[in-house]
Amino acid sequence: MTASAEKSTMNRREFIALTAVATGELAAFGMSGWAQNKLELDPDSVTNTDYVTDVLVVGGGMAGLFAAVKAHDAGASTLIVSKGRLGSSGLTPFAKGFFTYDPAVESMSIDEFTNAISRSALGTNNPVYTRQLAEHSLARAKELREWGFFDQTLANRPFMVPIQERGIPLIERVVITHLIKENGKIAGAAGFRLDAEETITIVAKTIILCTGAGAFKPNGFPVCDLTHDGTVMAYQIGAKVTGKEWNDGHTTRSVNPAACYDNWGDMFNRIPSTNGVEVHHDLGVDLNYRAYVTGNPVSGGPGGGPVTEEVAGGPFVPEEFQRDFGPPSGGPPGEGDAPGGRPDRGGGPPPGEGGAPGGPPGGGMAGSTMGGASAGMAIHKAEGLVPVDDRCASNIPGLYAAGDALGSYMSGGIYTQIGSSLAGSAVQGAIAGEAAAEYAAQSKVPAIPDTRLKEIINDILAPLRREEGYGPAWVTQTLQGIMIPNFVLYIKRAAMLKAALAFVEELRDHHAPMLRAANMHELRLVFETRNMILSAEMKLRASLMRTESRCSHYRLDYPDLDEENWRAWINIFKGDDGSMQLEKQSFDSWPLQ
C-alpha cells in the first residue's frame, strides 16, 4: 500500500522493540539524536495533487463533523481533510458525556447557567460562547442521535452517516502543515499524505480549523496525535491565539502511566450519553500543587486513598464550588468537563449521573498518581485562535476555528460544566460552518501564485531532503524533559519559566530547522515536533506574563488573584519582526481589529 510500510515481520519488529528497550538503545525507534537520514523514499518523486473548494474543514472530530455538515447545508462546496480518521482521531473518540441544556428539565435558566459558569471561572469565560453552548446543545444532540452516535462505542460509523448522505468529500490521513494567505485573506492550505508519497495543495475561499487541542505527546492521555497544529499554522500567518497559560490537570497512574485505555477504567468502552447542567470548578492544578508540597505518592489519586490532611495554599477554588474531599468510592458525581477525569478528589466513576461518565476508577488499584498526563494541553476551549465575533471568525478574513481549536473561553480557564467540551465542539462547528459558507458565498476563488505553492511544497519536503539531522522523536523527548516537570509547567515561578524558555528557544532556533525525516511518518513527526516547540514557547511566555494565579494557572511567586490587573486574557501573535508578541484583552471584550 505505501512505500514507507516496512517489510519486516511482526516477530522481527517485536524483537527489535524488545532488544531496544533491553539495551536502552533507542535508535531502533528512530529515537536517535543527530544522525544520517536513512531515506526510504525519493523526495524528488513525491507528486502533488491540488483541490479547490469553497470551505475547507481541517480536522475530523466533533467540530469538523458539524462544520462540514452545516457548511454543506448552507450551500458551500465543502471538503474535509483530517490527519486521522473521521471520529477516530483527536480527542473526540474518547469523550462519552455530551452536555445538553434542555429547558424542559433544567431548573436553571440560561442566564443563571451562564452566570454560574462565570462565577466558577472567575470571569475567565466568554459569556457569549457559554450562552451559545446552552442554546444550541440540544439541537446538536438530536442530530447526533439520528446518526446513531448514542448507540455505539465508536464514532466513525455514525459520523459517516451525514457525510455520506450529503456526499461531502473527505480525505483522511492528510497532515495539513501550512495555511496560505494571499492579499490579507485566506487562500488555501497545504500538507501531505501519510499513505502516499504525495503533497496536497488546496485552494479554498475559507478554512475552518477544527484541529483540536494539542499537547507534548504526554503519557496517560490520548492526545498524542494532536500538537496544536491549527493554532501554530494560524499563528504563522498572523492570527491571534490565546489561552496558553492554562493547564489541564489530568493525572495518570504510576503503574504503566502511558496506558491511557487501562488507566481510564471502562471509559473508552462506553457508549456516549447526554447529561444536564452541573457547574463545577475542576481539573485545574490543585493536585499538582499537592504533589509539589507533599511529594509522592499523592493521596486522593487513583489508588492513593482518600485525602486526609489539607495542604495550605495552592490554587484558589471559589467557595461555592469547593468540594468535600470524600473517600474514593462514591465520590462526587462527575468531575470537571472531562469525564470525571480528575482522578484525585476520590474520583470513582460517578454512578451514571445524567449519563456523565466518571473518571478512572478510584482507590484500591495498584500504584499512586502521576502528574502530567495531558502535559501541554490547556483547558478545552480556552486555548486556540482568538475569536473576533460570536461566529468563530479569527482576525484573518476567511479563517475560522471551532471546538478545541478556538480559544472561545466557553468554559473559561478551568473546567466548569461536565460534557460541555464535546457539546461545545458540536455547537461551534455548526456555527462556524454556517458563517464560513456565508463568507464563501460572497468571495471569489483566490489565486495562489505557482511560485508560492512551490516554495511551500519545498518547505514541506525539506526534512526528507536533509542528509543528516536531528531525529524528531529525540527532540520531542528533550522538549518533554524541559516542559513536563511539575515545577516548570504547573507550579510556576519566573526563574524556572525563564530557564525553560532558554532551552525551548534553543530547540526552536537550532533543532527545529534541522529535523530530518526518512519517510512520511517521520515527516509528520517533524511538523508535530516544531509545533510543540512553538506551543511550549507560547505557554512559557504567557505564563510569565500572567503575574497572578487564577483557575488552572498557578504561580508560586504570584499565588493570588489579581482582580485589578488581570481581568484579562492573553493574546499571542507574531510581530512584524517575526518575534512572539503578547497582549492583554480584557474579559468581556472582543479584540480590536
Add this chain to the structure above:
Amino acid sequence: MKLNAKSCTIIAALAVFIGLPLLIYALGDFPRRSVLKETISILTLLFFSLMLAQFFMARSNEPLLKLFKPKQIQNVHKVISYTAVGFILLHPFFIVLPRYFEGGVKPLDAFVTMITTFDSLGILLGIGAWVLLLLMTITAIFRIGLIKRLQVKYPVWRYFHGGLAVVFVILAVWHAIELGRHTDTAMSVYFITLPVIGVALLGRYYWRTIPHKTAKAPAIQGAKS
C-alpha cells in the same frame, strides 16, 4: 475399556484429532485472551480437526471398515457433520460474537467488514470453502431425494461428495493457514498432513473402484456418506 484393536483405534483417533491440536495450541506462542474468546478459538480448532477427521470416517478408510460396522462409522460421520460442520459453518459469526460483550465495533458491522474484504485472499478462500461446505452439507442431508430426482447411481453421489470434500479441504486449510489466529508452523503442518493422508486414502479408493465399475460391487458395504 479393554485394550483391543477397536479401543486402540478410538484412542488413537482421539489423540490425533483432539489431543494433537490441543497440544499444538497449548505449546504455541499465542496471546491468551478472555475465557469466551479462548473457548471459541479452541472449539473452532477442535471442530476443524474433527472435520478433517471426516476423511477417515468414510468408506475409503478400509482398515477402519474392518474394525467397525459401516453403520457405526456412518453414525460417527453424521454426528461430526451436525456438530463440527455446524460449528465451522457458524465460526465466522463466532469471531464477531464477543463484541456483544465489550466496547468496540458492533458485531454486525464487524461481520460485514470481514466478509467484504475482498482483496484478502484468506477471506475469498474462506467464503469459497464456506459455500462448498454448506453445499456439501445440504446435498448430504437431501441425498436420497437428490439421487432419485437426478436418477444417478449411488457411487456418482459418492464421487460428488468426495470431490467436493477434496476441493473444500484445500480451500479451508489454505484459508486457515492464511488467516488463522492460531495457525503457526506446527498447526499448519498438522492441518496439511491430515487432509493429505485423507485425500490419498480417498484417491486410492476411487482409483481402485473406478476401473472396476462394471465388475462386482465392492466387497464391503461402506459407510454411506
Add this chain to the structure above:
Amino acid sequence: MTIKSINGCIGCEECVKSCPCDVIRMDPDSKKAVIAFPADCQICHLCRMYCPVDAIEMSPEKSIPVITSWG
C-alpha cells in the same frame, strides 16, 4: 510494549485508518497489518476496537521511556 501483536489479520486496514498516531501500516507483500512505529503508540486501543476480527493484542507498557511530571 504498547500495541503488542497482530494475529489473524484479514488485511481490512480498519486499524491503519483508525489509529490516531499512525502506528500501524499495511505490509505491501503480505497485505496484512504490521506494527510499524510502536514508539508512537498512545495505548488508546482504538485499533483493537475497530478490528473486525479482534486480531490486535495490547499491552499497557510503553516501549520508550515515559516522562511524567513527578514520580
